[in-house]
Amino acid sequence: MSKINDLRHTPTLALRQRKARLVRTFSLRPDLLHASLLERFLKCGKKQCACHDQGAKHGPFFYLNRSFAKGQFQSLLLKSPDQIRQARQGVAAYAGLLAVLDEVCQINYELLRRGEPPGEPED
DSSP states (O other): OOOOOOOTTSOHHHHHHHHHHHHHHOOOOTTOOOSEEEEEEEOOSOTTSHHHHTOOOEEEEEEEEEEOSTTOEEEEEEOSHHHHHHHHHHHHHHHHHHHHHHHHHHHHHHHHHTTOOOOSOOO
């Protein structure tokens, strides 16, 4: 969910300068992952196991999930600590990218609200 910034009282020049800084620092990291990292604890299929009686489930198991069209998704069980670390970094990188894009879009929206062209960023 987007963070809403109140930009109505920010001077136009300050908005344009902030946008220019954001655009200059914008880069696509090669490890981006548009997915969710889930940590799960599960019951096994053995009826005599303590996970059924005592609630001590097995895990944690880490899954990387991607959603597509309605009801369609992919799930990948991450098996090594290195995979889990890489998945965390990729998901965090994607969240950071979205935050930068969202801030640029909010600045453009405010510039248009003021009747200013969003155009090219200026210093």
